[in-house]
Amino acid sequence: DGGITQSPKYLFRKEGQNVTLSCEQNLNHDAMYWYRQDPGQGLRLIYYSQIVNDFQKGDIAEGYSVSREKKESFPLTVTSAQKNPTAFYLCASSGPRTIGATQYFGPGTRLTVL
Amino acid sequence: DAKTTQPTSMDCAEGRAANLPCNHSTISGNEYVYWYRQIHSQGPQYIIHGLKNNETNEMASLIITEDRKSSTLILPHATLRDTAVYYCIVRVASRGKLIFGQGTELSVKP
Numbered sequence: 412d413g414g415i416t417q418s419p420k421y422l423f424r425k426e427g428q429n430v431t432l433s434c435e436q437n438l439n440h441d442a443m444y445w446y447r448q449d450p451g452q453g454l455r456l457i458y459y460s461q462i463v464n465d466f467q468k469g470d471i472a473e474g475y476s477v478s479r480e481k482k483e484s485f486p487l488t489v490t491s492a493q494k495n496p497t498a499f500y501l502c503a504s505s506g507p508r509t510i511g512a513t514q515y516f517g518p519g520t521r522l523t524v525l
Numbered sequence: 526d527a528k529t530t531q532p533t534s535m536d537c538a539e540g541r542a543a544n545l546p547c548n549h550s551t552i553s554g555n556e557y558v559y560w561y562r563q564i565h566s567q568g569p570q571y572i573i574h575g576l577k578n579n580e581t582n583e584m585a586s587l588i589i590t591e592d593r594k595s596s597t598l599i600l601p602h603a604t605l606r607d608t609a610v611y612y613c614i615v616r617v618a619s620r621g622k623l624i625f626g627q628g629t630e631l632s633v634k635p
Binding site: 415417446453454456459469470499501503513514515516517518519521 | 559566567568569570571574612622623624625626627628
């Protein structure tokens with residue numbers, strides 16, 4: 412059963428702690444993306460990666476970091492430098508190689524920083 | 526990417542067709558029209574996309590006007606599970622980013 416998985420669905424952290432959100436896909440997609448969604452708002456792009464070992468900043472990359480060591484995985488770390496980390500985080504992927512191909516989304520991780 | 530305008534909310538009776546309009550009057554020739562929907566607290570779900578011609582798949586139909594300045598997403602027989610926020614996005618095929626606006630909140634009622 413192909414798709415995109417994000418874990419966990421809900422995540423709670425104390426202020427000042429780094430936290431890593433998981434995103435895995437078995438669609439053989441080359442490109443992967445991280446978006447952030449705040450209540451009542453649209454999605455904003457954090458980072459994206461077109462190929463393994465390469466990634467680019469999106470519109471709101473400050474306070475976040477990513478890695479792309481495997482085609483299937485694109486974890487996002489929310490660092491203590493991110494001023495307002497509480498949000499709904501969505502991972503997406505698209506393929507084949509063309510960056511403009513249709514994006515498919517995972518179920519999301521809701522992060523709450525206490 | 527061109528800006529889109531959608532109504533904030535719409536109601537539809539269960540079993541009837543839901544017609545969701547989108548205005549994209551500044552669309553350029555290489556921009557596609559995409560539709561996604563998002564059910565509360567879930568990831569957005571891809572529905573359909575098109576460039577010039579009308580498109581149909583198992584979920585919906587997309588009607589694009591001849592001048593491409595507006596489009597309509599049609600859910601032929603709406604069910605309660607179609608209640609969601611529907612986003613119309615105009616995008617150049619080579620761009621990675623999807624720009625989600627406020628969307629239309631569709632409520633399907635029994």
